[in-house]
Every structure is written in C-alpha cells, then in structure tokens.
Amino acid sequence: MQLNHREYAGFREGITVQDVIDENKFTWPKLVVRCNGKVIWPQDYAQTVLQENDDLEVIHLLGGG
Amino acid sequence: MIHICNVERYHAPSAEELQALRESHVLLKKYDYERKPLHRGYTDKILTIDVGTKEAMIADIPAEVKEKFIGGKGYCLRYLWDAVNPQTRWDSPENEIVMSAGPIAGITQYGGTGKTLICTISPMTDIPIDSNVGGFFGPYLKFAGFDALEIRGKSDTDVVVVIDATKGTISFEEAPMEHFDAHILCEELTALYADNENDKKNIAVAAAGSAADYCNLGMLNFSFYDPRRGVTRLKQAGRGGIGRVFRNKRIKALVCKIGGVKANLNDVYDFGLINKTGLKFHREVANNDAKQNDMRGVGTAYSLRTLADYDIVPTHNFKFGDAPGIDEMTAAVFKADWLTQGAADGCWYGCSMACAKASDHFLLKTGPYKGQRVCVDGPEYESAAGLGPSCGIYNPQEVLEINFYCDTYGLDTISYGTMTAFLMECYERGILNKERTGGLDLTWGNAADDLEMMHQMARNEGFGKIAALGIHKQKEYFAKMGWGDMNEMNDFGMEQKGLEYSEYSAKESLAQQGGYGLTNKGPQHDEAWLIFMDQVNNQIPTFEDKAEALYFYPMFRTWFGLMGLCKLPWNDIVPADNALTDDPKMVPEHVENYLNLYYGVTGQKIDTKEMIRQSERVYNFQRIFNIRMGKGLRANDAIPYRSAGPVFEDEYLWREERYDTQLVELAGYTPEQVKSMSLQERMAATRKHREDQYQKLIDAVYPKRGWNMNGVPTIAHLKELGMDLPELLEIVEPLQ
Numbered sequence: 001m002q003l004n005h006r007e008y009a010g011f012r013e014g015i016t017v018q019d020v021i022d023e024n025k026f027t028w029p030k031l032v033v034r035c036n037g038k039v040i041w042p043q044d045y046a047q048t049v050l051q052e053n054d055d056l057e058v059i060h061l062l063g064g065g
Numbered sequence: 066m067i068h069i070c071n072v073e074r075y076h077a078p079s080a081e082e083l084q085a086l087r088e089s090h091v092l093l094k095k096y097d098y099e100r101k102p103l104h105r106g107y108t109d110k111i112l113t114i115d116v117g118t119k120e121a122m123i124a125d126i127p128a129e130v131k132e133k134f135i136g137g138k139g140y141c142l143r144y145l146w147d148a149v150n151p152q153t154r155w156d157s158p159e160n161e162i163v164m165s166a167g168p169i170a171g172i173t174q175y176g177g178t179g180k181t182l183i184c185t186i187s188p189m190t191d192i193p194i195d196s197n198v199g200g201f202f203g204p205y206l207k208f209a210g211f212d213a214l215e216i217r218g219k220s221d222t223d224v225v226v227v228i229d230a231t232k233g234t235i236s237f238e239e240a241p242m243e244h245f246d247a248h249i250l251c252e253e254l255t256a257l258y259a260d261n262e263n264d265k266k267n268i269a270v271a272a273a274g275s276a277a278d279y280c281n282l283g284m285l286n287f288s289f290y291d292p293r294r295g296v297t298r299l300k301q302a303g304r305g306g307i308g309r310v311f312r313n314k315r316i317k318a319l320v321c322k323i324g325g326v327k328a329n330l331n332d333v334y335d336f337g338l339i340n341k342t343g344l345k346f347h348r349e350v351a352n353n354d355a356k357q358n359d360m361r362g363v364g365t366a367y368s369l370r371t372l373a374d375y376d377i378v379p380t381h382n383f384k385f386g387d388a389p390g391i392d393e394m395t396a397a398v399f400k401a402d403w404l405t406q407g408a409a410d411g412c413w414y415g416c417s418m419a420c421a422k423a424s425d426h427f428l429l430k431t432g433p434y435k436g437q438r439v440c441v442d443g444p445e446y447e448s449a450a451g452l453g454p455s456c457g458i459y460n461p462q463e464v465l466e467i468n469f470y471c472d473t474y475g476l477d478t479i480s481y482g483t484m485t486a487f488l489m490e491c492y493e494r495g496i497l498n499k500e501r502t503g504g505l506d507l508t509w510g511n512a513a514d515d516l517e518m519m520h521q522m523a524r525n526e527g528f529g530k531i532a533a534l535g536i537h538k539q540k541e542y543f544a545k546m547g548w549g550d551m552n553e554m555n556d557f558g559m560e561q562k563g564l565e566y567s568e569y570s571a572k573e574s575l576a577q578q579g580g581y582g583l584t585n586k587g588p589q590h591d592e593a594w595l596i597f598m599d600q601v602n603n604q605i606p607t608f609e610d611k612a613e614a615l616y617f618y619p620m621f622r623t624w625f626g627l628m629g630l631c632k633l634p635w636n637d638i639v640p641a642d643n644a645l646t647d648d649p650k651m652v653p654e655h656v657e658n659y660l661n662l663y664y665g666v667t668g669q670k671i672d673t674k675e676m677i678r679q680s681e682r683v684y685n686f687q688r689i690f691n692i693r694m695g696k697g698l699r700a701n702d703a704i705p706y707r708s709a710g711p712v713f714e715d716e717y718l719w720r721e722e723r724y725d726t727q728l729v730e731l732a733g734y735t736p737e738q739v740k741s742m743s744l745q746e747r748m749a750a751t752r753k754h755r756e757d758q759y760q761k762l763i764d765a766v767y768p769k770r771g772w773n774m775n776g777v778p779t780i781a782h783l784k785e786l787g788m789d790l791p792e793l794l795e796i797v798e799p800l801q
Contacts (some may be wrong), residue, residue: 002251004601004602004603004604005603005606006603013210024614025374025375026374027370027371027374028359028360028368028375029359029367029371030358030598030639031413032494032643032644032649033644034644039644039645040642051365057602058601058602059604059649059650060601060602060653061597061604061636061639061643061649061650062594062598062636062650063358063365063368063594063636
C-alpha cells in the first residue's frame with residue numbers, strides 16, 4: 001500500500017483509513033483523503049478498509065498567513 | 066468559558082484627562098486639502114509628509130506606476146526606491162516609511178479586506194522590509210483620499226500627524242502629555258479626536274511604543290476601535306523594525322479621522338458581484354469554520370498543538386519540533402480559559418472569519434502596568450509559538466503577558482520570541498551567564514526574567530540594550546567580546562539577512578528551507594509555506610517540483626500584498642466540496658473569488674496568469690532593490706544550519722533513527738557504514754548531505770524565477786515582464 005506516494009510499512013490486513021490517520025498522528029484539521037483517486041469523507045474513515053495495492057493520499061491543506 | 070456578553074466595558078479616559086491632553090497640544094503646521102473620492106478602488110493620489118520640515122504634499126500617482134506596481138507593496142517599494150540611494154540606512158533622513166492599502170482594501174463585503182502594506186529600509190537587514198497589518202489606518206487613509214502615504218525626514222520634537230478627512234486638513238502637532246506605550250496612546254488619541262463615543266470607530270491611530278525608541282525589532286501598531294468592549298485594540302506591522310524607523314523620525318503617532326465607513330466607499334465597478342461573492346464566503350464560514358480550523362473560536366493559534374505532531378513547532382530555539390508541554394497551551398485551553406467567545410473579532414469590517422481574538426480584563430503581573438487589567442490581543446500562532454515553546458514557556462498566562470508587553474512596547478513578537486530563544490540557548494551553552502546578563506537567569510522557561518529583559522529594553526537599560534540589537538548584531542557583539550564562537554552562533558542563531566525566523570521548524574522540508582532562505586525580505590513564511598506539501602503530502606518530491614512551488618507560491622502570495630488582502634480567508638477556511646476539486650490545496654473556488662473581487666472593484670478582468678504576472682513584476686523589483694542596497698545575491702540566501710539540520714548532538718539524538726535512516730535512504734550510505742560511524746561522523750555526513758541539497762535547490766529555483774545562478778534577474782526575464790526599466794537595468798547589467 002502506498003501512503004502519499006511512499007510504501008507504507010505499517011500495512012496489515014484490515015487496516016482502515018482511520019488507523020492510518022491515527023498511527024501517523026495526522027491531527028491537522030483540514031485533510032483531503034483519496035484512495036485510488038476517490039475522495040473518502042471523514043465519516044467513512046473508520047469503515048474504509050485498505051487493500052495491499054491501494055494508493056492512499058492524505059493531503060494536508062495549507063493554512064496560515 | 067468567557068462570553069462577550071459577560072465582558073464589562075473598559076474605562077475610557079475621563080473628560081478632565083482629555084481636556085488636559087487637548088490643552089497641551091501645540092499646533093505646528095496645518096494644511097487644507099480637497100479630498101478626492103475613490104473610484105474603482107483608487108484615488109490615484111499619494112500624500113507625502115516630511116516630519117522634518119512639517120510639509121505635506123499631495124501628488125498624482127502616474128498611470129505607468131499604477132500599471133506596473135498595482136498598489137499595496139508595489140506602491141510602497143516604488144516610492145521607497147525613488148526616495149533612497151545605495152548608501153541610505155534605516156536612520157538616514159531620506160529613508161521613508163511608505164504605506165499603501167491596495168485597490169481591494171476597504172471593501173466590507175468579503176473577509177480579510179483591510180490589510181495595509183508598509184515598507185522601509187530596515188534597521189535589521191539594511192534592505193527594504195515589507196510588513197502587512199490589519200486595523201483601520203490603511204483603509205481610512207484611502208477614504209481620506211490617498212492610495213499611499215510616504216513619510217520622510219526627521220522631526221526634532223515628538224510629533225503627531227493628523228489627517229482629518231472630515232475637515233480636509235493635515236496637521237502637525239506636538240502632543241507632550243500622551244503616553245508612549247501603544248495601548249494607552251491609541252486609546253487617548255482615539256478619544257481625543259472623536260467627537261463623541263459613537264465617533265470613536267471613525268478614528269484610526271498608528272503608533273509604536275516605548276521600546277521602539279531603542280530596539281531594532283521595534284514594530285508599528287495600527288488601531289481598531291472595538292465598540293462592544295469600548296476599547297481601542299491593536300494589530301501589528303511586526304517585521305523588520307518599522308517601529309524603530311517611525312520613532313527615529315520622532316513620530317509619536319499618526320491619526321486618521323473619517324466621516325464613517327459605508328458599503329461602497331471604493332466606488333467599485335460591480336457592487337453586485339462583490340456582494341454575491343462575499344455572501345458565498347460568509348455562508349461558508351458560518352457552516353464550516355467550527356468543523357475546520359475554528360478561527361472564530363481561537364484564531365490562528367488553533368494550529369499550535371497539531372503542528373507539534375509533525376515536528377514543526379520551533380521548540381527551544383528550533384532545536385526540536387515536538388513540544389513536551391504543549392498540552393498546557395492547546396487551542397482548547399485558550400478557548401476555555403482565556404479567549405473571549407462570541408465576539409465579532411474582525412480587524413476590519415465585514416470579516417466573518419473574526420480571528421483577532423482577545424483575552425479580556427487580563428490581569429498583568431509585572432512591569433509598569435502591574436495590577437492593571439487590560440485587553441490582550443491574540444496570541445496568534447506565531448506569537449504563541451515564538452514566545453512560548455521556542456523559549457520553553459508553556460504557561461498561557463505568561464505567554465499572554467509577554468504578548469501584551471510586546472504589543473504595547475512596540476516589539477515584534479516573532480523577532481522577540483526567536484531572539485529570546487537564541488539568548489536562552491546562548492545562556493545554556495555558557496556564551497551568556499548571569500554576570501553578562503546583569504543578573505538575568507535566561508534558563509529555558511524562565512518567563513519572569515524573559516519579561517524583566519523586555520522591561521529593560523523598554524527602559525533602555527542593562528542587558529535590555531543588548532537584547533535590543535536582535536540576533537544578527539548580538540552574534541557580532543558576543544564574538545567581539547570573546548564570549549562565543551561566530552561559526553557556532555551562525556549555526557544556531559535563527560536569523561537570515563538580519564531578520565529573525567518566523568516560527569516553523571523546516572528541518573524535514575527542503576522546500577521550506579528554500580521558502581525561508583529564498584525570500585526577499587528575510588525568513589518570514591508569508592511568501593511560501595510548503596512544509597505540508599513537501600514533508601507530509603510528498604507532492605513536490607523532485608528539485609523541479611520544489612522549484613516550481615518556490616516560483617509559484619511566492620508570486621501568488623505576493624498578490625495579496627498588492628491588493629490589501631489578508632491571506633487567511635484564502636486557505637484557513639475551504640468550501641465543503643473543496644476535496645472534489647482538481648487541486649484542493651489551492652482552494653480553486655477562493656482563487657476564483659479573488660479574481661471576481663479584482664474585477665468587481667477595478668472593472669479589469671484578469672486570470673491567474675496575469676495575477677502571477679502582476680506579482681512577478683513587483684517581486685523582481687524588490688529583488689533588484691536588495692541588490693542595489695548591497696544584498697540580494699546568492700551569498701545572501703545562505704541559511705543557518707539549524708534551519709536545515711541538527712547542529713548539536715542532543716539534537717541529532719532526538720531523532721537519531723530518522724537521521725540514520727536518511728543517511729541510508731537519501732545520502733547513499735549502506736546500513737553497515739552507518740552502524741560503524743560515530744555520532745560525530747553521522748552528524749557530519751547528515752550536514753554535508755543537507756547542505757548539498759540546499760545548494761541544488763537554489764540551482765533549480767533561480768532559473769525558474771528567471772534569475773542567473775548568482776540570483777540576479779536576467780535582462781531577458783525583465784523584458785518579458787515589461788520591467789526592463791532603466792534604473793533596474795543599470796543595477797543588473799554588470800551582474801549578468
């Protein structure tokens with residue numbers, strides 16, 4: 001599985017988008033999550049199970065002046 | 066939680082006090098003028114005041130200046146260039162402070178439309194500094210009839226300059242009895258020039274503070290009157306010592322009085338379009354802010370806790386990126402215990418983002434106002450991170466008190482925070498000790514002595530005189546005294562071009578190292594904030610990608626400074642469906658909003674290409690201005706190693722596994738080689754790799770910006786931009 005275009009060492013059977021966010025401490029409030037190009041909305045993070053060949057992007061939007 | 070409905074109004078100066086102030090004023094000179102109303106965002110007039118001769122002159126802004134420089138920072142730099150010469154320094158009489166709000170500034174239908182840009186030759190960098198500020202003064206200056214104000218000369222007595230648009234007068238006055246510290250001075254002048262309580266909102270004041278008399282990091286406050294609280298509040302043009310120049314000219318304050326803010330004082334081209342665009346934005350803030358950044362609840366300090374999770378907080382002078390005590394000063398703590406909720410906290414009319422939070426009736430524990438209760442603005446992220454974790458301080462009360470005194474004394478919170486952190490590291494390393502600091506114990510986290518140092522700066526005494534210099538000159542002084550090694554201090558003193566870094570650790574983002582190092586004015590994040598794109602999102606992995614970002618973002622963000630716009634409404638709130646767009650990080654709908662605002666105000670249609678082109682003209686002009694003043698070349702874009710990697714052993718050991726892994730994955734060592742290397746060898750290898758990377762980054766960025774390998778804009782590029790002006794060619798031709 002790829003996370004932000006890098007091999008994700010923490011992949012395991014049954015891992016969800018929410019698990020990836022928690023494990024990486026992605027606490028930034030404005031994230032755009034895409035799996036294989038499809039947007040995953042926050043309410044679906046915990047139910048979205050990732051597969052070995054998935055390409056996951058967790059894009060942190062910019063902020064600040 | 067404190068709600069605005071429970072906040073008591075602040076006490077205003079009494080009628081007797083005001084009468085005494087009024088009677089003490091001496092009118093030195095007064096001019097009548099005819100106010101020219103705005104048309105499509107411009108008056109096309111500039112006001113020049115000479116505080117030495119007490120002259121006020123009004124001139125037309127030529128069409129070619131308007132075409133190439135647009136407004137805001139563009140106007141400031143153009144007029145500053147014309148005023149100075151390569152020998153001009155910050156305290157030369159011909160050095161000017163130029164301010165301009167830009168064509169969109171002053172509309173009240175969209176968020177963040179009240180910004181003013183200010184430029185001067187900086188006492189910290191000896192090159193032009195630009196700094197942006199909210200508050201009323203810039204928009205009111207436009208309503209008073211002026212797209213820009215340039216201030217030259219030096220007064221021999223403290224002077225207040227009053228622009229009264231209601232009477233059509235510009236006057237120079239001595240005002241000997243008013244205080245110097247900004248929170249009182251602005252309150253006094255607001256009350257003094259208002260016809261009544263209701264009129265206070267029509268008064269804008271610009272003032273520095275008592276420390277700006279002595280400190281290179283002196284800043285300039287712009288006031289905005291808060292009618293709900295009954296108090297004059299302050300926003301800051303913080304960077305680069307503008308307040309020091311202001312006080313060196315012996316300006317006590319500028320006052321601008323208008324007849325009132327109305328919906329269409331800019332006389333815009335398409336008011337309906339602006340209204341429609343604004344309504345869309347306000348709905349977005351109302352529906353999404355609480356779910357996104359909660360700017361209305363805590364302001365930009367929302368990011369303090371979460372940035373520690375990414376090793377970005379500049380803990381202990383940027384040594385580390387996490388912050389062990391950060392849970393004591395999270396957004397939730399500020400919101401629950403310190404920042405008043407439910408108030409319309411915009412620093413300009415119509416800003417529904419309302420991020421100018423305040424701590425009300427805050428009890429001061431130190432200094433000349435000890436025991437008094439005051440209104441403290443902020444802290445914004447930069448202030449909180451720089452005054453807090455950077456110095457090892459995690460107590461919100463202490464951070465707020467330091468923030469308050471910075472503001473009222475006229476000190477830049479960013480430079481003050483980064484500078485104090487440098488001094489604390491010097492203290493830790495034995496470069497400083499109690500004998501050298503006059504008894505101050507600058508141990509990490511010692512807020513009491515941090516504050517005492519600041520009070521000394523305001524009184525121009527003791528170690529405060531050394532602190533007043535800023536890091537660049539402190540390094541020279543410590544080396545001269547034989548206290549510290551210059552090379553070592555250059556590694557951990559977080560300044561570049563003479564300006565202190567703003568508050569993001571860039572060690573794991575090469576692009577952000579360039580985002581700081583390749584700036585025009587010095588390491589401020591307002592040109593490019595690329596850490597997430599680079600370090601976390603991995604969206605710009607190659608040198609070519611990073612170079613493109615370091616071309617595009619500085620140009621895109623410069624545009625806000627030409628227009629009089631705040632950048633926060635661009636990306637600190639996004640439409641609910643932003644994730645579905647092709648490029649969510651750019652917030653395409655908001656970019657479209659800005660193009661609509663520009664069209665709605667000026668009647669000129671532009672696209673993003675022209676937006677970038679407008680900025681690029683001014684950006685290259687500023688680069689050549691730097692060269693003219695003796696900097697602006699590749700050598701001046703060097704960065705302190707602390708910005709790129711671990712300087713000391715404990716710093717490497719903090720993320721040893723990460724650095725060791727990078728030696729294998731990025732620097733070409735085998736795991737066996739790394740295992741056999743000593744700590745010092747691994748640190749040296751890491752340093753060599755990271756410094757090489759930075760040079761390769763520069764090699765990629767300069768051509769992308771149309772510059773040669775010494776960082777000089779090429780003549781071909783200037784011609785392409787329509788900026789092959791004779792005065793620019795004269796500078797760059799010998800350097801091609």
